[in-house]
Amino acid sequence: MTALRLAVQTLDEGGAPARAVLATAVRYTLEELAARHPGGSVEVRVPPFAAVQVLQGPRHTRGTPPAVVEMDAPTWLALATGSLTFEQARGDGRVRASGQRADLGGLLPLVAPPDAGARTVLP
Numbered sequence: 277m278t279a280l281r282l283a284v285q286t287l288d289e290g291g292a293p294a295r296a297v298l299a300t301a302v303r304y305t306l307e308e309l310a311a312r313h314p315g316g317s318v319e320v321r322v323p324p325f326a327a328v329q330v331l332q333g334p335r336h337t338r339g340t341p342p343a344v345v346e347m348d349a350p351t352w353l354a355l356a357t358g359s360l361t362f363e364q365a366r367g368d369g370r371v372r373a374s375g376q377r378a379d380l381g382g383l384l385p386l387v388a389p390p391d392a393g394a395r396t397v398l399p
Contacts, residue, residue, distance in 0.1 A: 279297045279300035279301045279304065280300075280301040280304055280305065280353075280357075280387075282297050282301075283297050283298050283300075283301035283353060284301070284353055284357055284359075287350050287353060287354075288359075298325070298349050298353075299325045299326075299349075301349075301353055302322050302325040302326055302349050302352055302353065303325060303326045305352065305353065305356040305386055305387075306320060306322060306325075306326045306327075306328045306352075307328065308356075308386050309328060309330055309356070309383065309384075309386060310328040310329070310330050312383070312386070313330040313331055313383055314330065314332070315329065315330055315331040315332035315333060316329040316330075316331075316333075316341075317329075317330075317331045317332065317333030317334050317341070317342060317343060317377055318330050318331045318333075318341065318342075318343040318344070318345060318375065318377050318378060318380075319341040319343070319344050319345070320345045320346075320380070321344065321345070321346040321347075322346070322347060322348070322349055322352045323346070323348075325349060329341065330383070331377055333377060341375070342375050342376070342377070343373075343374065343375025343376060343377045343378040344372075344373070344374050344375060344378065345371060345372070345373045345378050345380055346371070346372045346373075347365065347370055347371045347372070348370070351365055351370040351371060355371075355380070355384050355385065356384060356385055356386045356387060357385055357386070357387045358384070358385030358387060361381065361384075362379065362380050362381035362384055363381055
């Protein structure tokens with residue numbers, strides 16, 4: 277079972293995935309986001325595991341980027357897998373986003389939404 281599948285399954289069951297599994301799942305999905313939407317105008321942070329820069333546009337080289345999106349690991353995995361929308365997460369206060377391009381709603385999910393209870397992981 278992949279780390280992503282294991283982490284999501286454990287979270288769906290109300291458990292806490294092992295830290296290494298959670299870290300691997302977060303890093304994998306953030307890397308996929310960056311590969312699909314390269315650039316440097318928005319920084320997506322999932323502390324303490326990883327951060328990536330995405331979307332073409334104004335780049336930054338020092339300090340805080342022009343747009344920042346930050347959340348915890350369970351929220352990120354829910355967004356990446358389609359079990360939570362960006363609008364819902366932001367409305368619930370689970371996502372902190374600042375800057376003009378800080379809406380990731382159009383970029384997610386990265387994994388096909390569940391079909392009859394089964395998740396389809398990235399190729």
